[in-house]
Amino acid sequence: MLVFGGIALIAAGMLFGDIFAVFVLHQNGGTTGRALLRAANAVAAQDSSEVKAAFAQMGTLLEDRGTKVDAHVHMIDAGYLALLLALVQPYVALSASSKKLLANLFLTGGLLLPVGIFLIHYVGLAYSPFPVIGWASVLADSAGALLIMVLLVEGWGFWKCLRDPRACPVEPELPKERTWERRVLLSGGTMLVLLGFIYGAWYAALNLYEHESREIVILKNILDQTSGRDRVAASVNAYGLLQAEKAVQIAAHSHIIEFGLLAILLSFIQPFILLGQKWRRRWVIILLAGSVILPIFVLLELKVGLVAGGIADVGGLLVIVALVGMLVGILRYTGHLDVDAEAGAMR
Amino acid sequence: MSAGGKLLILGGIALALLGMLYGLHYAVFVEHQTLDGMGGSLTTAFVQAADRDWKTSESALLAYRGTKYDYVRQVDLHSHWIGLAMLMIVLGVVFDEVTFGKRVRFAIALAMLVGSVMFPLGVILQTVRMAPLGSSLAIAGSALVIVALGATAVGFMRGPAS
Numbered sequence: 001m002l003v004f005g006g007i008a009l010i011a012a013g014m015l016f017g018d019i020f021a022v023f024v025l026h027q028n029g030g031t032t033g034r035a036l037l038r039a040a041n042a043v044a045a046q047d048s049s050e051v052k053a054a055f056a057q058m059g060t061l062l063e064d065r066g067t068k069v070d071a072h073v074h075m076i077d078a079g080y081l082a083l084l085l086a087l088v089q090p091y092v093a094l095s096a097s098s099k100k101l102l103a104n105l106f107l108t109g110g111l112l113l114p115v116g117i118f119l120i121h122y123v124g125l126a127y128s129p130f131p132v133i134g135w136a137s138v139l140a141d142s143a144g145a146l147l148i149m150v151l152l153v154e155g156w157g158f159w160k161c162l163r164d165p166r167a168c169p170v171e172p173e174l175p176k177e178r179t180w181e182r183r184v185l186l187s188g189g190t191m192l193v194l195l196g197f198i199y200g201a202w203y204a205a206l207n208l209y210e211h212e213s214r215e216i217v218i219l220k221n222i223l224d225q226t227s228g229r230d231r232v233a234a235s236v237n238a239y240g241l242l243q244a245e246k247a248v249q250i251a252a253h254s255h256i257i258e259f260g261l262l263a264i265l266l267s268f269i270q271p272f273i274l275l276g277q278k279w280r281r282r283w284v285i286i287l288l289a290g291s292v293i294l295p296i297f298v299l300l301e302l303k304v305g306l307v308a309g310g311i312a313d314v315g316g317l318l319v320i321v322a323l324v325g326m327l328v329g330i331l332r333y334t335g336h337l338d339v340d341a342e343a344g345a346m347r
Numbered sequence: 348m349s350a351g352g353k354l355l356i357l358g359g360i361a362l363a364l365l366g367m368l369y370g371l372h373y374a375v376f377v378e379h380q381t382l383d384g385m386g387g388s389l390t391t392a393f394v395q396a397a398d399r400d401w402k403t404s405e406s407a408l409l410a411y412r413g414t415k416y417d418y419v420r421q422v423d424l425h426s427h428w429i430g431l432a433m434l435m436i437v438l439g440v441v442f443d444e445v446t447f448g449k450r451v452r453f454a455i456a457l458a459m460l461v462g463s464v465m466f467p468l469g470v471i472l473q474t475v476r477m478a479p480l481g482s483s484l485a486i487a488g489s490a491l492v493i494v495a496l497g498a499t500a501v502g503f504m505r506g507p508a509s
Contacts, residue, residue, distance in 0.1 A: 051394050088436070212416060
């Protein structure tokens with residue numbers, strides 16, 4: 001249940017991210033830029049009510065974008081956690097019925113959390129008794145609390161198993177054959193995570209503070225009305241470019257690490273993929289190719305333009321296709337390991 | 348399961364819980380207020396500029412800068428703790444396949460755990476007027492994680508586990 005639910009959450013989260021990148025992200029950025037220009041022009045016209053209106057529009061646009069990014073991230077992360085929990089189940093000293101209930105609760109929380117986050121923008125503060133927290137936030141926070149509760153109980157079960165191995169349930173461990181697919185996914189995934197970390201460290205050392213300083217300089221230039229209308233427009237454009245620069249660098253960092261984690265996780269479930277060796281290897285190669293293509297072309301988006309953005313989206317699609325391909329293999333598996341274990345127990 | 352694997356899994360679960368509890372606390376008690384403060388400061392900077400009150404405008408811009416500086420790091424703490432925790436749990440499950448001796452494996456696991464706690468902790472210390480200590484911890488923590496990950500990757504690439 002956790003393996004299926006986890007992969008389904010990851011695939012759904014990635015598909016949502018791809019749809020968001022194609023249909024919402026750039027349009028949202030363009031509209032936000034125009035709203036900032038509107039605010040800058042209102043400053044020049046000394047119209048403070050127009051400034052407030054422009055900022056209210058920007059707030060709505062940023063909330064729209066932010067909640068969609070968060071829904072995408074949280075759905076994928078809940079999927080990762082579900083897969084992780086599936087892996088540690090043989091070491092969790094709880095009854096089968098408790099584990100099933102916990103799995104149900106976890107997947108419910110993993111689904112409701114991103115749904116709640118997604119709805120924040122649309123539900124707002126309607127009928128809310130709180131001054132700044134709406135019902136959608138309450139739903140998301142409750143789902144987050146549910147995930148924490150399940151993790152606490154699973155952690156307690158794991159601790160019980162470590163302290164007294166006799167308390168551990170008799171469950172077959174995942175097969176640990178060092179096949180080509182497993183080794184490539186393990187080492188490839190770890191390398192992707194490592195690359196992501198090195199890039200992140202480089203970003204934090206060289207770009208983070210420079211971006212923060214540049215943002216304030218640009219905002220001051222926008223507010224400096226002595227520089228003329230064209231300079232103000234150029235500053236608004238520079239602000240948009242800075243936001244894009246930050247976004248692509250952070251996206252490249254986070255995506256390459258997430259794909260690395262996904263590759264490592266998928267290495268565990270390779271024995272459950274009932275496909276010919278050729279197809280198993282093809283899905284591995286396609287997954288790793290997509291995992292490299294997406295972050296590299298996200299980074300190139302500012303230099304090459306929308307073509308790079310399109311290639312990055314194709315990279316994301318490759319990962320989704322590989323994921324669905326593996327999921328089909330798992331569906332075909334039809335519980336061979338369980339049957340073998342039962343037959344072994346009867347002997 | 349080896350001691351290194353157990354350390355990574357237990358440490359990872361503890362870190363994930365810590366990250367989630369921090370995230371829950373942050374979402375309920377801090378985030379909305381911070382976002383309101385950030386948006387409010389920037390709006391004030393523009394509104395006061397429209398009213399030609401440059402002094403108030405500039406101080407609002409500085410307030411925006413300060414709030415955003417904290418916000419970015421607070422969100423980073425949450426996401427990095429949980430991200431690192433997940434990585435530790437995943438690697439913990441398969442850590443016996445890292446082809447080094449038990450002691451080296453345990454040292455790698457310990458480095459990853461210490462680095463994973465230190466690095467985001469250093470980031471958050473930068474927001475409470477402990478920037479030099481915070482930066483040192485963040486740099487040392489991320490270096491530990493990178494070295495541990497590099498060693499793990501080499502361990503996976505080498506031949507069968509001993």
